Amino acid sequence: MQSDNFNFECEYWVRGSMSSTRTVRVRVNGVEYTKEVEPRLLLVDFIRDHLGLTGTHIGCDTSNCGACTVIMNGRSVKSCTKFAVEADGGEILTIEGLASDGNLHPIQKAFWENHALQCGYCTPGFIMQAYWFLKQNPAPTEEEIRAGLSGNLCRCTGYQNIIKAVKAASEELRAKAPTINGG
Amino acid sequence: MAASLCGSRVKRREDPRFITGTGNYVADVTLPGMVYVKFVRSPYAHALIKSVDTSAAREVKGVLGVYTGADLKSKLGPVPCAWLVPTEPPIKVPEYRAVAVDKVRYVGDPVAVVVAESQGAAEEAAERVSVVYEPLPVVVDQEEAVKDGAPRLYDGIDRNTSFVWRLKGGDVESAFRQAEVVVKQRLVNQRLQPTAMETRAAVAEYDSARSEATLWITSQNPHIHRLLVSAMTGIPEQKLRVIAPDVGGGFGSKIQVYGFEAVVTLLSKELRRPVKWVETRSENYLSTIHGRAHVDYVELAAKRDGTILGLRVKTYANLGAYLTTAAPGVPTILFGIMLSGAYRIPAIECEVHGVLTNTAPVDAYRGAGRPEATYIVERMVDMLAHELGMDPVDVRLKNFIPKDKFPYTVATGLLYDSGNYEETLKKAMSLVGYHSLREEQRRLREQGRLMGIGVSTYVEVCGLGPSKVVRSTGFGLGLWDSAVVRVHPSGKVSVYTGAHPHGQGEETSFAQIAADELGVPFEDVEVVHGDTAMTPFGMGTYGSRTLPVAGMAIVGACRKVVEKAKKIAAGLLEAREEDVVWEHGKFYVRGAPAKYKTIQEVALASYTAENLPPGVEPGLEVTHFYDPTGFVFPFGAHICVVEVDRETGEVKIQKYVAVDDCGNQINPMLVEGQVHGGITQGLAQALYEEAVYDSQGNLLTQSLNDYALPTALEAPTYTTDYTVTPSPVTPLGVKGVGETGTIAATPAVVNAVVDALAHLGIKHLDMPLKPEKIWKAIRRAESEQTTTS
Numbered sequence: 001m002q003s004d005n006f007n008f009e010c011e012y013w014v015r016g017s018m019s020s021t022r023t024v025r026v027r028v029n030g031v032e033y034t035k036e037v038e039p040r041l042l043l044v045d046f047i048r049d050h051l052g053l054t055g056t057h058i059g060c061d062t063s064n065c066g067a068c069t070v071i072m073n074g075r076s077v078k079s080c081t082k083f084a085v086e087a088d089g090g091e092i093l094t095i096e097g098l099a100s101d102g103n104l105h106p107i108q109k110a111f112w113e114n115h116a117l118q119c120g121y122c123t124p125g126f127i128m129q130a131y132w133f134l135k136q137n138p139a140p141t142e143e144e145i146r147a148g149l150s151g152n153l154c155r156c157t158g159y160q161n162i163i164k165a166v167k168a169a170s171e172e173l174r175a176k177a178p179t180i181n182g183g
Numbered sequence: 184m185a186a187s188l189c190g191s192r193v194k195r196r197e198d199p200r201f202i203t204g205t206g207n208y209v210a211d212v213t214l215p216g217m218v219y220v221k222f223v224r225s226p227y228a229h230a231l232i233k234s235v236d237t238s239a240a241r242e243v244k245g246v247l248g249v250y251t252g253a254d255l256k257s258k259l260g261p262v263p264c265a266w267l268v269p270t271e272p273p274i275k276v277p278e279y280r281a282v283a284v285d286k287v288r289y290v291g292d293p294v295a296v297v298v299a300e301s302q303g304a305a306e307e308a309a310e311r312v313s314v315v316y317e318p319l320p321v322v323v324d325q326e327e328a329v330k331d332g333a334p335r336l337y338d339g340i341d342r343n344t345s346f347v348w349r350l351k352g353g354d355v356e357s358a359f360r361q362a363e364v365v366v367k368q369r370l371v372n373q374r375l376q377p378t379a380m381e382t383r384a385a386v387a388e389y390d391s392a393r394s395e396a397t398l399w400i401t402s403q404n405p406h407i408h409r410l411l412v413s414a415m416t417g418i419p420e421q422k423l424r425v426i427a428p429d430v431g432g433g434f435g436s437k438i439q440v441y442g443f444e445a446v447v448t449l450l451s452k453e454l455r456r457p458v459k460w461v462e463t464r465s466e467n468y469l470s471t472i473h474g475r476a477h478v479d480y481v482e483l484a485a486k487r488d489g490t491i492l493g494l495r496v497k498t499y500a501n502l503g504a505y506l507t508t509a510a511p512g513v514p515t516i517l518f519g520i521m522l523s524g525a526y527r528i529p530a531i532e533c534e535v536h537g538v539l540t541n542t543a544p545v546d547a548y549r550g551a552g553r554p555e556a557t558y559i560v561e562r563m564v565d566m567l568a569h570e571l572g573m574d575p576v577d578v579r580l581k582n583f584i585p586k587d588k589f590p591y592t593v594a595t596g597l598l599y600d601s602g603n604y605e606e607t608l609k610k611a612m613s614l615v616g617y618h619s620l621r622e623e624q625r626r627l628r629e630q631g632r633l634m635g636i637g638v639s640t641y642v643e644v645c646g647l648g649p650s651k652v653v654r655s656t657g658f659g660l661g662l663w664d665s666a667v668v669r670v671h672p673s674g675k676v677s678v679y680t681g682a683h684p685h686g687q688g689e690e691t692s693f694a695q696i697a698a699d700e701l702g703v704p705f706e707d708v709e710v711v712h713g714d715t716a717m718t719p720f721g722m723g724t725y726g727s728r729t730l731p732v733a734g735m736a737i738v739g740a741c742r743k744v745v746e747k748a749k750k751i752a753a754g755l756l757e758a759r760e761e762d763v764v765w766e767h768g769k770f771y772v773r774g775a776p777a778k779y780k781t782i783q784e785v786a787l788a789s790y791t792a793e794n795l796p797p798g799v800e801p802g803l804e805v806t807h808f809y810d811p812t813g814f815v816f817p818f819g820a821h822i823c824v825v826e827v828d829r830e831t832g833e834v835k836i837q838k839y840v841a842v843d844d845c846g847n848q849i850n851p852m853l854v855e856g857q858v859h860g861g862i863t864q865g866l867a868q869a870l871y872e873e874a875v876y877d878s879q880g881n882l883l884t885q886s887l888n889d890y891a892l893p894t895a896l897e898a899p900t901y902t903t904d905y906t907v908t909p910s911p912v913t914p915l916g917v918k919g920v921g922e923t924g925t926i927a928a929t930p931a932v933v934n935a936v937v938d939a940l941a942h943l944g945i946k947h948l949d950m951p952l953k954p955e956k957i958w959k960a961i962r963r964a965e966s967e968q969t970t971t972s
């Protein structure tokens with residue numbers, strides 16, 4: 001491939017449309033999907049373009065921003081770093097699946113109550129990362145929260161209210177389920 | 184009695200959609216039959232385009248068209264620049280094409296556009312467009328670009344200088360003659376990449392049966408986009424609908440009309456298909472505007488007692504390769520007029536060279552000119568204090584414009600509306616414990632530890648602005664704003680604003696204002712923005728103008744609604760209008776408050792319309808245009824405390840206190856959010872961020888790996904507080920607050936770091952203050968101290 005520009009080449013490689021398709025069977029937010037996809041389709045594009053779940057965002061092309069964070073098989077992943085085929089047979093939770101029966105998840109509620117978002121673009125990624133983080137560490141200190149969210153970028157809030165929200169959510173989650181054991 | 188909503192921390196009504204992933208950003212817009220665009224961009228910073236061969240690209244399956252700059256030239260007008268500052272000789276505006284013709288002038292300059300059925304096909308085809316370039320000598324540095332023999336970007340623009348702008352107030356020569364001390368410094372205000380988390384994007388759909396286009400775009404000002412895209416494409420304004428749905432941050436970088444919007448609109452018309460373009464982050468860094476990029480030569484004249492006499496500034500502003508929408512106004516008007524800061528400086532002189540270089544265009548980034556001015560003033564005040572052995576706080580207190588002197592005209596000609604600078608500084612000092620910190624600093628120094636305290640007492644001009652004044656600066660339009668307030672028959676209210684909030688929260692704060700003004704429940708008010716088919720022409724959201732201008736348009740509209748409703752109520756109450764009293768959503772006859780008509784009842788009556796007083800039209804709806812009578816000037820005092828690690832040069836922010844005054848606050852929660860975010864961007868400039876080009880014009884900071892945005896680990900915890908000095912200019916006494924943090928924080932942090940190092944003999948370091956730079960400066964200072972001792 002002739003290319004003057006490394007980035008174009010990279011993007012081409014990951015998003016290119018040359019090979020035959022493969023089947024992906026995956027459960028997303030509790031719904032079973034079976035789709036034919038190109039092997040190099042990124043998970044984030046699969047979620048957004050094939051499933052229409054546009055709450056998962058894209059903020060970079062170097063896996064730095066975390067806007068694309070989802071939960072895959074119980075762990076948080078940056079969905080721009082995975083291929084859709086890697087999700088085959090697995091289970092994914094995106095921001096759209098977090099509220100249950102119309103009730104906001106305590107993390108969502110805490111973001112709202114603590115003004116932890118402005119433009120909202122980074123928000124789904126932060127909430128999903130916080131969701132996973134609080135499962136690992138249900139009673140974190142401020143420093144631990146900052147470290148736990150340091151793979152996500154926000155340009156609007158200066159993080160202070162995000163930290164506050166995650167702290168508040170951790171308290172509410174613990175009050176609700178006093179004996180968390182990994183949930 | 185209804186409690187006032189204005190002044191309350193009302194939770195944001197925009198949040199439910201964002202926290203559930205149901206926001207609607209441009210990249211989320213999908214239309215049947217949609218096709219995808221990829222721009223082919225120049226890998227050279229300066230080169231002639233010898234030929235563009237699109238044949239191989241056309242063969243890629245799914246490709247619908249490949250267009251070169253030459254193909255588009257006849258179909259698209261040039262990208263206009265909307266702020267032609269008046270200079271002598273007149274500003275030279277180079278031709279700026281959406282897709283380059285004949286010559287490229289920065290790495291990332293588009294040379295062709297591919298449209299295909301899928302994103303993958305568009306990208307593959309873009310790879311196959313083969314362009315033959317003839318590279319030319321490159322110049323990226325503005326001080327190099329003005330030298331004799333420097334590579335020239337444009338025929339007819341000598342020394343790459345688009346303009347030289349001058350401002351002079353007071354007798355500068357005599358100020359410097361009288362000076363007992365003159366402090367001089369070259370200050371670099373480095374180039375920044377705005378980095379809204381959402382990159383730019385556009386979707387266009389052309390309806391050929393109606394000859395109408397709809398354009399979804401990441402815009403801070405949809406009406407401006409419609410006007411200029413209409414001018415470029417020839418699609419009449421009334422046939423072009425621009426929708427800026429949810430926008431993921433702008434910070435100035437989504438004000439501009441770049442050309443891509445016009446390209447997708449045109450291609451949608453040509454191909455009769457909806458066309459989508461979403462920028463990648465690397466493209467965003469290459470070709471979305473950058474900010475700042477100044478080199479300033481500064482001289483400050485003062486007396487030995489710390490009284491400032493005069494300021495002289497000569498600036499080389501890097502404008503990049505083309506003049507984007509507001510570019511010429513940023514390093515001139517928005518910069519020069521703020522060089523008095525919070526101080527009585529009797530004489531100020533400023534000369535700005537606007538220089539074209541082989542780099543991405545530079546335009547408004549959060550603060551836009553005002554952070555650059557504030558950085559100069561606040562650094563120089565600190566340097567003066569250091570020179571005189573005074574506490575930087577005392578120099579400030581000595582030179583502040585006193586609170587009883589407002590409104591006050593500074594030497595640059597601006598009329599400051601209101602202020603109490605001493606109060607904010609004293610409040611910040613007591614919050615941070617200034618005097619005991621100075622004690623602690625002395626103790627730590629004895630132990631060899633490097634602790635610094637940095638103060639920044641800023642003033643910002645915003646609320647842009649009175650149209651008459653703004654027009655005299657060469658701005659393409661006035662800077663008023665507009666609102667439609669429509670009270671429906673049910674008494675519910677829709678408010679349509681010409682502004683475009685994209686994170687600031689005005690769907691909430693504007694509803695607070697309207698609910699208070701009309702005496703209706705908050706839940707009954709809907710705020711609509713971002714769609715030119717629904718909202719009145721307005722100027723958009725930037726420059727901290729949304730509340731003080733567009734918000735005041737809503738106040739005006741509501742008051743006119745009440746005026747009309749009062750006439751109708753008088754009819755219903757069978758009273759004379761002058762006997763009718765308006766109070767919290769109700770009308771009654773003076774002295775008889777028990778018998779009243781609610782605004783909702785009056786609204787219904789306005790639509791049934793059978794009992795309207797003579798001369799009163801049916802309906803209850805008002806369009807109001809608000810042109811401010813003056814600018815507003817928020818201000819404040821920020822104090823930053825740092826410790827510098829002697830061994831590594833690393834800076835750790837220990838404390839950050841911000842006391843801001845933006846007049847009356849509508850929603851203190853939103854104010855706090857703006858302050859937090861603003862400070863974080865400001866300190867990021869001081870410590871981390873810098874756009875770097877190599878000598879060949881390659882952008883070395885082309886990804887988030889290389890462009891160092893602060894994460895939650897770097898951002899400190901802020902202590903925020905306020906004073907309230909209402910503005911006499913705006914009906915609600917409000918000022919703007921969107922940029923204050925960014926303006927204040929940069930010098931506060933740099934002053935703190937330099938303060939930590941001052942006793943080593945370090946007087947100044949240019950930003951960003953990365954560990955390596957500080958470490959080297961410490962080593963150098965230490966070795967100088969050993970050689971001199």
Ligand code: FES
Pocket residue numbers: 057058059060061062063064065066067068069078079080081
């Ligand atoms: S999109 Fe930025 S990390 Fe995935």
Ligand code: FES
Pocket residue numbers: 116117118119120121122123153154155156157380431432686
């Ligand atoms: S809220 Fe805008 S990027 Fe985080």
